[in-house]
Amino acid sequence: MTAAAIEARGLGKDFGSIRALDHLDLEVRDAEFFGFLGPNGAGKTTTVHLLATLLAPSRGAARVAGHDVVRESLLVRRSIGLVFQETTLDRDLTVAENLRFAARLWNLPRRIAEPRIEHLLRQFGLLARRGDPMRTLSGGMRRALDIARGIVHEPRVLFLDEPTAGLDPRARRSLWELIQELRRSSGLTVFLTTHYVEEAEPCDRVAVLDRGRLVALGTPTELKRAAGVGSLEDVFLARTGHPLAEANAG
Amino acid sequence: MRAVYGIVVREFVRFLRQRGRVLASVARPFVWLIFAGAGFATVFAGAGAIDYRRYMAPGLVGMVVMFGALLASLSTVTDRDAGVLRMLLVAPVRRSTIALGKALGATLLGTVQAVVVALLLLPLVGLWPAPASLLLALAAVVVLSLALGALGLVLAASIRSLENFAGVMNFVVFPMLFLSGALYPVHRLDAALRLLAYLNPLAYGVDLLKHALLSAWAGAGFGGEMPVALDFLALAGFAAAGLLAAATLLAREGGVTRTAFRQGG
Numbered sequence: 001m002t003a004a005a006i007e008a009r010g011l012g013k014d015f016g017s018i019r020a021l022d023h024l025d026l027e028v029r030d031a032e033f034f035g036f037l038g039p040n041g042a043g044k045t046t047t048v049h050l051l052a053t054l055l056a057p058s059r060g061a062a063r064v065a066g067h068d069v070v071r072e073s074l075l076v077r078r079s080i081g082l083v084f085q086e087t088t089l090d091r092d093l094t095v096a097e098n099l100r101f102a103a104r105l106w107n108l109p110r111r112i113a114e115p116r117i118e119h120l121l122r123q124f125g126l127l128a129r130r131g132d133p134m135r136t137l138s139g140g141m142r143r144a145l146d147i148a149r150g151i152v153h154e155p156r157v158l159f160l161d162e163p164t165a166g167l168d169p170r171a172r173r174s175l176w177e178l179i180q181e182l183r184r185s186s187g188l189t190v191f192l193t194t195h196y197v198e199e200a201e202p203c204d205r206v207a208v209l210d211r212g213r214l215v216a217l218g219t220p221t222e223l224k225r226a227a228g229v230g231s232l233e234d235v236f237l238a239r240t241g242h243p244l245a246e247a248n249a250g
Numbered sequence: 251m252r253a254v255y256g257i258v259v260r261e262f263v264r265f266l267r268q269r270g271r272v273l274a275s276v277a278r279p280f281v282w283l284i285f286a287g288a289g290f291a292t293v294f295a296g297a298g299a300i301d302y303r304r305y306m307a308p309g310l311v312g313m314v315v316m317f318g319a320l321l322a323s324l325s326t327v328t329d330r331d332a333g334v335l336r337m338l339l340v341a342p343v344r345r346s347t348i349a350l351g352k353a354l355g356a357t358l359l360g361t362v363q364a365v366v367v368a369l370l371l372l373p374l375v376g377l378w379p380a381p382a383s384l385l386l387a388l389a390a391v392v393v394l395s396l397a398l399g400a401l402g403l404v405l406a407a408s409i410r411s412l413e414n415f416a417g418v419m420n421f422v423v424f425p426m427l428f429l430s431g432a433l434y435p436v437h438r439l440d441a442a443l444r445l446l447a448y449l450n451p452l453a454y455g456v457d458l459l460k461h462a463l464l465s466a467w468a469g470a471g472f473g474g475e476m477p478v479a480l481d482f483l484a485l486a487g488f489a490a491a492g493l494l495a496a497a498t499l500l501a502r503e504g505g506v507t508r509t510a511f512r513q514g515g
Binding site: 091 | 252256257260264332333334336337338339340341342343
């Protein structure tokens with residue numbers, strides 16, 4: 001497959017009269033670490049859910065891992081991992097049981113699933129907690145388990161929707177290291193949404209979204225040079241006329 | 251299908267871990283046997299022909315199935331609240347597969363609970379059915395669990411929150427129980443209520459259980475009232491219709507809803 005990992009053409013979504021996503025043209029390359037930066041309500045989650053086939057687009061089209069998100073939704077879902085903003089883990093199941101449940105949903109035979117789960121638990125520092133109910137984990141560990149759950153079937157594209165939201169600074173940092181490490185070791189395409197500038201900084205390329213519109217796209221260096229400013233924060237300000245922090249607060 | 255198996259295993263493991271739920275499901279029919287049994291026995295028209303507690307036994311087994319299967323399916327509402335439903339929706343499986351997995355999970359839970367209760371209840375009321383009758387009873391319990399599990403899924407997919415749960419209990423569970431023939435024969439009801447009873451899946455399940463367990467009292471009018479084949483057919487119909495409706499309703503279930511978007515997605 002030589003197609004781009006993600007390809008959107010004029011993709012848009014309305015909720016009634018609210019235009020959540022206006023018109024998105026986007027191409028994410030294979031193995032790229034792609035950042036989707038914008039304030040709350042910019043349409044980031046809507047975009048992720050459109051690409052993950054959870055929402056039907058109001059207009060336009062998109063292909064993920066070479067498959068059309070409307071006509072080939074099952075094939076798309078087979079090739080992607082998605083970590084939602086809120087946890088999707090079962091509180092009453094143990095750490096290992098949660099991963100086993102996901103492995104079965106993704107149709108992995110036991111002999112493939114078990115060693116992989118073992119490996120993920122070790123990689124994510126959860127081995128000692130494998131038999132504990134998920135509800136006993138700390139916020140950071142839950143997030144790590146959520147990500148492990150999202151890649152147990154070795155997807156081609158991993159969507160991380162605000163993965164560090166709601167975590168304390170220390171948990172954020174260690175989760176962030178985990179994501180970086182995962183990226184280096186797997187060569188996975190990662191599509192990360194965030195409203196934290198510092199999380200967009202290490203991305204290969206960044207798309208800046210505001211009020212359902214793409215306002216900038218490029219490597220962090222390109223974006224800063226084009227806007228003649230020193231930080232991505234200033235890029236957002238230069239492109240939208242209002243600061244990112246203020247948009248986040250509002 | 252591995253996904254179906256995964257969903258069924260999860261339902262079962264969760265059930266076993268909720269000690270209170272296991273205990274309540276086993277204890278509930280005995281509470282009814284003692285209290286409702288004592289009360290109804292005094293006004294029961296069949297006194298002399300059959301001991302009222304013995305008459306209640308098939309209905310109580312049906313009641314266990316109803317609570318077991320219906321509550322298992324209604325856990326889908328909790329799944330939605332907890333976010334687990336999203337994991338199911340983003341998995342590469344059809345909505346109908348999710349519905350099937352959930353319904354089969356409910357079938358397993360309903361059946362296991364009914365078997366455990368029956369093993370304690372039947373000797374207690376002096377019912378010692380023949381092996382063939384026990385097989386018929388088991389088949390009745392399985393098919394009834396599936397039908398009620400599917401119905402529970404439809405309810406779960408239609409109600410939005412746990413607050414509506416009490417409404418479901420009051421307007422679905424109790425009418426279903428009272429119009430099932432579990433506590434009194436359906437043929438003694440007046441025509442309008444009898445018609446409602448015929449729309450009630452539990453009535454067909456309880457009827458089958460009476461065929462299996464009370465055949466000795468059929469002559470006195472306390473056995474099954476409808477043909478066995480019709481009971482099975484009706485239950486299969488409820489199961490199929492329920493599964494179809496549940497799969498359709500689940501297909502409408504998306505990732506973000508309008509409300510979620512307004513909250514800032």
